[in-house]
Amino acid sequence: MIQFDFSTIAFFVFAVLTLGGALGVVTNRNLFRGTIWLMVSLFGVAGLYVLLSAPFLAAVQVLVYIGAIAILFTFAVMLTRSLTRLNVRYTRLWPSALGAVLLFAMLVIGVIWPVFGGNELYNQPISDVVRTTTDLGVALVSGEGYVLPFEVASILLTGAMIGAIVIARDADEEEMEQ
Amino acid sequence: MFESPTLQTLTDYNIWIALPAIALAFGTMFLLVIDVFLPANRKHWTPILALVGIGISFLINLFTYNPEQTSTFGGMFVADAFTGFLNIVVLITAFISVLLSTDYLRRTETNHGEYYILLLLSATGAMFMVGANDLIVIFIGLELLSIPLYILSAFRVTYTDDRDATFVLKSEESGMKYFILGAFSSAFLVYGSALLFGATGTTNLREIFAAVGPILESSAENSGALLLLIGAALSLVGLGFKIAAVPFHMWTPDVYEGAPTPITAYMSVAAKVGGFAALFRLMIVGLSGLTLDAGVDPAAWQGTIQVIAAVTLILGNFVALSQTNIKRMLAYSSIAHAGYILMAVAAVGSAGLVPDIANTAAQAGLVYLLAYAFTNLGAFAVVLALENNDGTGTELSDFNGLYNSRPMLALAMALFMFSLTGIPLTAGFMGKWLVFSAAVQAGLIPLTIIGVLTSVISAFYYVRVIVNMFLLTEDEGSPAVGETAPVRYAVYASMAGVLIVGIAVPLVTNLVNMVSLV
Amino acid sequence: MDFVVPTEFFFVLSLVLFVLGALGVLLRKNAILVFMSVELMLNSANLALVAFARQWNSLNGHIFVFFVMTVAAAEVAVGLALIVAIFKSKRSINIDDLHQMEG
Numbered sequence: 001m002i003q004f005d006f007s008t009i010a011f012f013v014f015a016v017l018t019l020g021g022a023l024g025v026v027t028n029r030n031l032f033r034g035t036i037w038l039m040v041s042l043f044g045v046a047g048l049y050v051l052l053s054a055p056f057l058a059a060v061q062v063l064v065y066i067g068a069i070a071i072l073f074t075f076a077v078m079l080t081r082s083l084t085r086l087n088v089r090y091t092r093l094w095p096s097a098l099g100a101v102l103l104f105a106m107l108v109i110g111v112i113w114p115v116f117g118g119n120e121l122y123n124q125p126i127s128d129v130v131r132t133t134t135d136l137g138v139a140l141v142s143g144e145g146y147v148l149p150f151e152v153a154s155i156l157l158t159g160a161m162i163g164a165i166v167i168a169r170d171a172d173e174e175e176m177e178q
Numbered sequence: 179m180f181e182s183p184t185l186q187t188l189t190d191y192n193i194w195i196a197l198p199a200i201a202l203a204f205g206t207m208f209l210l211v212i213d214v215f216l217p218a219n220r221k222h223w224t225p226i227l228a229l230v231g232i233g234i235s236f237l238i239n240l241f242t243y244n245p246e247q248t249s250t251f252g253g254m255f256v257a258d259a260f261t262g263f264l265n266i267v268v269l270i271t272a273f274i275s276v277l278l279s280t281d282y283l284r285r286t287e288t289n290h291g292e293y294y295i296l297l298l299l300s301a302t303g304a305m306f307m308v309g310a311n312d313l314i315v316i317f318i319g320l321e322l323l324s325i326p327l328y329i330l331s332a333f334r335v336t337y338t339d340d341r342d343a344t345f346v347l348k349s350e351e352s353g354m355k356y357f358i359l360g361a362f363s364s365a366f367l368v369y370g371s372a373l374l375f376g377a378t379g380t381t382n383l384r385e386i387f388a389a390v391g392p393i394l395e396s397s398a399e400n401s402g403a404l405l406l407l408i409g410a411a412l413s414l415v416g417l418g419f420k421i422a423a424v425p426f427h428m429w430t431p432d433v434y435e436g437a438p439t440p441i442t443a444y445m446s447v448a449a450k451v452g453g454f455a456a457l458f459r460l461m462i463v464g465l466s467g468l469t470l471d472a473g474v475d476p477a478a479w480q481g482t483i484q485v486i487a488a489v490t491l492i493l494g495n496f497v498a499l500s501q502t503n504i505k506r507m508l509a510y511s512s513i514a515h516a517g518y519i520l521m522a523v524a525a526v527g528s529a530g531l532v533p534d535i536a537n538t539a540a541q542a543g544l545v546y547l548l549a550y551a552f553t554n555l556g557a558f559a560v561v562l563a564l565e566n567n568d569g570t571g572t573e574l575s576d577f578n579g580l581y582n583s584r585p586m587l588a589l590a591m592a593l594f595m596f597s598l599t600g601i602p603l604t605a606g607f608m609g610k611w612l613v614f615s616a617a618v619q620a621g622l623i624p625l626t627i628i629g630v631l632t633s634v635i636s637a638f639y640y641v642r643v644i645v646n647m648f649l650l651t652e653d654e655g656s657p658a659v660g661e662t663a664p665v666r667y668a669v670y671a672s673m674a675g676v677l678i679v680g681i682a683v684p685l686v687t688n689l690v691n692m693v694s695l696v
Numbered sequence: 697m698d699f700v701v702p703t704e705f706f707f708v709l710s711l712v713l714f715v716l717g718a719l720g721v722l723l724r725k726n727a728i729l730v731f732m733s734v735e736l737m738l739n740s741a742n743l744a745l746v747a748f749a750r751q752w753n754s755l756n757g758h759i760f761v762f763f764v765m766t767v768a769a770a771e772v773a774v775g776l777a778l779i780v781a782i783f784k785s786k787r788s789i790n791i792d793d794l795h796q797m798e799g
Contacts, residue, residue: 159325
């Protein structure tokens, strides 16, 4: 069923990057290394997007997730610098593990089984249409498309920006202005 | 679909039906600019302008209140009586919260214009959410509702020098806990939406409904149905956090206690309105046909929601009994009220068996939300009037002998407690009556019995507040530093709302009878 | 026709990633790591969305991912501001140290 051609090999390489990075985030002792592991995982996901014919999203993933979000995490780690060595890694070890196992069992039964269990939906051939930036761009601003969530998202970003500034600024800075 | 766009103007797209939400968003952005240019001695104009913006949106909503369902933006946003009614609830909530905030911010030295901007942004998110007919809009509306609330919960930390004060630490913690659990729950909502999308190939709720039938028929072992069920379950987890249903409620008491009281009042209503609006739409419009045996079984998710509702009712009411802090008690009471509204959601599950139950249940849920909004806002307004600047004065014992020192506040609080219990002639009774009768119609007798019994139990802790106020005495009365004119107006408005919904029943039922989601 | 990696592969991968992320949220004590785990969960949802979008030949999944990324960016800005504020007052961002309120 599986042919070991280029795309399959690429899939497994990126899958290992994604899951390895995720494991690194969940298990590491050093907060700074945690952010590096996160970048590895995010990079793996970006590679998978390329395999899934979504080059634009792959680019956004690299720019926004790795270039902005992971860097912000790095800043936060540096601002809270006493925490790069974590003595206590875990909290509530057994209840959490149990919860995760239950979640996993539910998802396996509910999702993997139907997907592999000969669901007719997934026996259709997969389209090889590459969604270009143009497709997404038109859809985002078309009145029949996604202009409403697009505008709401811009309001949301404005709100988040105001909020982050309000929370992070110190009292003395305001006094200096006055 | 998008390959050859033809140039059209926005008016071709019917956008006026989303006008109440758009007007509020526009007003908020306008206020953001105005606030910067207001000189320091004119800052008291910001809340007044915020009230004007809410009022304009309210008027637009009344004029565009149309029971005919119309949709815009490619079916992503719908305006019908459901949207219009919940818009009213959200706007009333925002209005009363702004009234409560003005003097509170001044006396707690957190009077910054950004507060009102964030509050209005959150209300805008709730309004987009109640009209959302697409998983994407539900998600983004929910985030616009929630992200400003994370900041507002922690608002007492803003520009403070006093980082060791208990109330600053509590507020910070409240924002942090809300944020972590809110982000966690959004991840569940997104994954659930992804599964629904994976099963049906669309994010539009109406198209999901149309796709559910063929999936149930085509897959021999109902494997597609399982994918839908797990998707619905994960979405339910995500929304369950927002509405504070057990077992996703653990953030509620801490967040409610630590947040500034006007924000507690606001989020105890607005977050629930947004969450329940999405839940009703998702379950009625999207997934009401998800039954394993059409015409014989109720919707497959009904059992789960019944269990969640029952657990929420029992835990919320019993834990509230042992609380000594009024904000924590009202937090558990708000968990319990989520349980009553969940009964209406559960009743929707019988849509395929009992004719018209989906609309009856949705109408009951809406009336309950309106009643809950007025009552809870009023109760928190009284709490705020008695609260000191450092966050103390919210213990139950601080209400001792309130009738002697502040008879008006005591009478108002008594009315709100009666309404929360569900005593006749108050709004709470109307809500409970409609929800219970919808549940009985849907054949959920055990759940209804649990609902009635827990209502009786809830009377114990609500009446305890009344006993404290009227029968016990204290040496010196509460200073009630917060009882200023705007707070008094908020209390009067809430009292009027509770009595109008409770007594002038036809007024509300006429509005709500237009609601039809099927 | 060239062999394409089937949707199930991506889907199972996203599932494992989701559970790993959830495990991280439940397990870790440090607020920054908890928040990173939430990002992993969001990424797993994005992966599933893109995989399904290819399966259904639909643009919705791609758009959804676009918005999830936007929201994630907004959440990160707010969340990290909160974390830094907490660190300033408590010199700790251990979530078990958040116990001002009991009950």
